[in-house]
Amino acid sequence: MADLPPLREVIARHGLSASKALGQNFLFDEQLLDRIAAIPGDLSGKQVLEVGPGPGGLTRALLRAGARVTAIEMDRRCLPALAELGEAFPGQLRVIEGDALKIDHAALMGGEPFAVLSNLPYNVGTALFVRWLGGEEWPPLWTSLTLMFQQEVAQRIVAQAGGSAYGRLAVLAQWRAEAKMAMKVHRSAFTPPPKVMSAIVHVVPGTMPEGVSARVLERLTEAAFGQRRKMLRQSLKGVSGAVEALETIGIDPQRRAETLSVAEFVELARALTN
Structure with missing residues (x-):
């Protein structure tokens, strides 16, 4: 040494x-x-x-x-x-x-x-x-x-x-x-x-969840937390199909970004990826 x-x-x-x-x-x-x-x-x-x-x-x-x-x-x-x-x-x-x-x-x-x-x-x-x-x-x-x-x-x-x-x-x-x-x-x-x-x-x-694009998830989080005080239906308006996907998978669009778990963000990203 x-x-x-x-x-x-x-x-x-x-x-x-x-x-x-x-x-x-x-x-x-x-x-x-x-x-x-x-x-x-x-x-x-x-x-x-x-x-x-x-x-x-x-x-x-x-x-x-x-x-x-x-x-x-x-x-x-x-x-x-x-x-x-x-x-x-x-x-x-x-x-x-x-x-x-x-x-x-x-x-x-x-x-x-x-x-x-x-x-x-x-x-x-x-x-x-x-x-x-x-x-x-x-x-x-x-x-x-x-x-x-x-x-x-x-x-x-x-x-x-x-x-x-x-x-x-x-x-x-x-x-x-x-x-x-x-x-x-x-x-x-x-x-x-x-x-x-x-x-x-x-x-x-760790293990990457199946059917999820990293780029889609990055875009989602950027939009959601870029206007974190707003409801998701407002903050995600600029992400094509995101507001509709929220309702499809059962996430209340009146929630705010900080209330969504990591798993819920993954689920939303999967819906948009597919």
Whole structure:
């Protein structure tokens, strides 16, 4: 195992500071980082995708766990520190400079299964999450998503119908996958400390319901929760056939989106898919 200098020392030596524009907050607690890397289970020899590694705090923990890490980083200030990590763990780390939103992750990982672990930059976290959850092909190449979010976002992902946190993210995360809150992380663990608490969500693929198009479900949730205070008969007017389908399957069109369970959204999407 490589004998690495403390993260604070690495950051100071390279003159790094967290970029607010890039949504960066650095984690220094190595024990905490090791606990995060352990959430998906044994990573020894397995492919891991990390987005926004920054100076490489979580990357270290993943490499210590024996993972083969592909890290996507758009902040070139961090590349020298990541290069040092690559030298300390020969053959285990590949660093790609670029925007994770513009990269085909499946192609990047060679079409092989991979786990995703990331302290996601706040400004792209939700967009990446929705993208990983999308697509008609299921199960996906990713075997699990272990992601750091603002705690409020994490709560929206694992929320149940009827609560104020329940919305589009919950439905997209739960209709064919299992999502749970794996760990809460206090704001004081970061440098600089963000204004909000953080939490780690762990998602594993489940069984995809038959006869349901992912795109139809995405369109439904986008419309329904885009006007969440309105009745479904109003919010779904722009989705062809949706209001009629509600009545066909016995869902009262006067209900609001947050009252529909994930199963009811799936049933509605199935009716429109067919």
